[in-house]
Amino acid sequence: MSTPWSVEVWRLAGFVLAGLLVDWLFGLWPWGTLLVLAAYIGWQFRQLYRFITWIRYGKRDEPPEASGVWGDLVSEHYRLYQRNRRRKKKIAKLLNRFNETSAAMPDATVILGPRLEIEWFNDAAVRLLELKSPDDVGRRITNLLRHPAFLGYLEKGDFTEPVEFPAGPDTDRQLSARMVPYGNRQFLLSVRDVTRIHRLEQMRRDFVANVSHELRTPLTVIAGYLEALAEDAQDDPALLRTYRSMEGQATRMRQIIEDLLTLSRLEAAETRPGDGEPVSVPAMLASLVEDARILASEARLDINLESDTGLWLNGVEQELQSAFSNLVSNAVRYTPAGGSISVRWYEDRNGAHFEVQDTGIGIAAHHIPRITERFYRVESDRSRATGGTGLGLAIVKHVLQHHDARLRVESRLGEGSRFICDFPAERIIRRANPATALAAGAETAS
Structure with a gap:
């Protein structure tokens, strides 16, 4: 038994013995014992009153002196009170520090x-x-x-x-x-x-748009002169090759300028085209794939198209055509001779999806998060050799953002790539004959 309880037991025993002694001396049995026990209970109530009063008034004073069980109870409660008080002070300091930091x-x-x-x-x-x-x-x-x-x-x-x-x-x-x-x-x-950042971005967009617009006219003039000079140099093969090379570079510069202007228009659009018009994506893809087969005829690429002919989109046709064309042309550009490209347009419970899968050179994993940045190139030499501008995927990203869609990229180096554009169900429009009709275009470009 603990010491406080021992003290309390001896105290009770003392009161009982005192009562018995009073009864024996004065012959008051059992009134003397009852009187002494009543005094003991009164003492206990007094200790309880002092303890409750101390707690009720916020423990501002020192704890009341007590012995036995009451002393142990007061001491333990006071210890917990002091620990809680220190904890509150610590929390108050942290709150004050947070308020000062946030205010600054x-x-x-x-x-x-x-x-x-x-x-x-x-x-x-x-x-x-x-x-x-x-x-x-x-x-x-x-x-x-x-x-x-x-x-x-x-x-x-x-x-x-x-x-x-x-x-x-x-x-x-x-x-x-x-x-x-x-x-x-x-x-x-x-x-x-972010006003300053917003203004800088606006200045950058205006600068790119203005410079691109101003460069387009002189480049057109230069390209015209080069074409005329090439016609006059038919009898000189070396000079003709020089002019044709210059023509190719001028054409590439014009393509970069056109892509920059497209990006500027997309970035300048402040609102999303939620009130667009119905776009026949199947017809658009049929035309794009046909053009791709013509471009890939020398490389003997196998280009297949699977398209749900009843699946249309609510959007801007020119923007969608630009995005889809960039993805298809990239697949043609980076797929080696004899490879295959699969173009799909389909719907599932998550929405509509445009997918381009190729057996090309693939993309290393560390490049994938950055390929939609303007002018970012995975392989600079190869991109320039194939005529890439480094802006195609940036255009794709902005077009998809305007249509509440997102781009997913799956690729392994040397095994090909898979680009998927996910459009929300709210953009889907179903035309007559909703049954899925697969426009099989498994024709090998000759």
């Missing part, structure tokens, strides 16, 4: 509750989002930031990427917002001013 950040930081109600925000949020303290605490963020892009971002629930939107109708400031879920259904909203 140039980005707006807003803590939101389960219903997206504002719980806390820093000074930058007052400046960037025009929040007011304490009036806006408790209000839903959707009542204060009502731009459709931001509301759509919250409704979609996919917070892997930030969303950009203007700060207001009367300003050209651009904001970038990102939601970070944490804790028990809480969110951290981080908003930064």
